[in-house]
Amino acid sequence: ELKVEQNPLFLSMQEGKNYTIYCNYSTTSDRLYWYRQDPGKSLESLFVLLSNGAVKQEGRLMASLDTKARLSTLHITAAVHDLSATYFCAVDLMNYGGATNKLIFGTGTLLAVQP
Amino acid sequence: GAVVSQHPSRVICKSGTSVKIECRSLDFQATTMFWYRQFPKQSLMLMATSNEGSKATYEQGVEKDKFLINHASLTLSTLTVTSAHPEDSSFYICSASDLGGNYGYTFGSGTRLTVV
Numbered sequence: 001e002l003k004v005e006q007n008p009l010f011l012s013m014q015e016g017k018n019y020t021i022y023c024n025y026s027t028t029s030d031r032l033y034w035y036r037q038d039p040g041k042s043l044e045s046l047f048v049l050l051s052n053g054a055v056k057q058e059g060r061l062m063a064s065l066d067t068k069a070r071l072s073t074l075h076i077t078a079a080v081h082d083l084s085a086t087y088f089c090a091v092d093l094m095n096y097g098g099a100t101n102k103l104i105f106g107t108g109t110l111l112a113v114q115p
Numbered sequence: 116g117a118v119v120s121q122h123p124s125r126v127i128c129k130s131g132t133s134v135k136i137e138c139r140s141l142d143f144q145a146t147t148m149f150w151y152r153q154f155p156k157q158s159l160m161l162m163a164t165s166n167e168g169s170k171a172t173y174e175q176g177v178e179k180d181k182f183l184i185n186h187a188s189l190t191l192s193t194l195t196v197t198s199a200h201p202e203d204s205s206f207y208i209c210s211a212s213d214l215g216g217n218y219g220y221t222f223g224s225g226t227r228l229t230v231v
Contacts (some may be wrong), residue, residue: 042208042225088158103210103220104150105159
């Protein structure tokens with residue numbers, strides 16, 4: 001059974017600080033997604049990482065993927081209050097043996113950026 | 116970009132009744148659709164996967180007779196919660212993907228179901 005674990009589950013940080021959220025998964029996959037969810041809302045796509053060593057950056061967020069270690073990171077640089085949300089990684093369970101791909105979500109990280 | 120429309124956004128129903136949630140892909144053909152459930156302060160849990168014209172594949176522990184999924188066309192999937200009970204109250208989110216993976220996974224806006 002695929003497990004996707006994030007840590008920390010809750011992160012309170014001050015504006016201007018840096019921090020990293022980790023996403024570990026238990027099976028082979030070359031594709032990983034990061035999403036943001038605001039309270040009461042659906043998901044906003046942040047990054048799609050499609051291969052080992054992939055790194056993508058958008059504003060104060062940078063995501064990377066190490067498929068050999070089965071690890072993805074989401075790094076926050078100089079946090080601002082607007083980044084407060086819940087962040088999910090999601091692993092694409094690849095199409096092995098004719099089965100349809102499907103996306104399995106991590107446990108989520110609730111980020112609270114304090115002014 | 117790809118858009119998935121989900122309706123209704125909120126629904127309140129009485130215990131024992133059934134509720135239907137619709138998920139439409141507006142500008143691409145969704146060969147596969149996914150239904151997730153999310154309880155407060157928890158992650159998204161995949162309930163089932165459906166391919167157009169085929170029966171849905173349910174995840175372990177999800178009652179297929181309670182959560183009826185229909186994917187009759189390449190642009191529409193529905194989830195019907197039958198004989199709803201308060202414990203079915205949750206946030207339901209659909210997602211759609213196309214055969215070539217050109218649009219990745221596109222998510223609907225979610226449906227907040229409250230059973231009273």
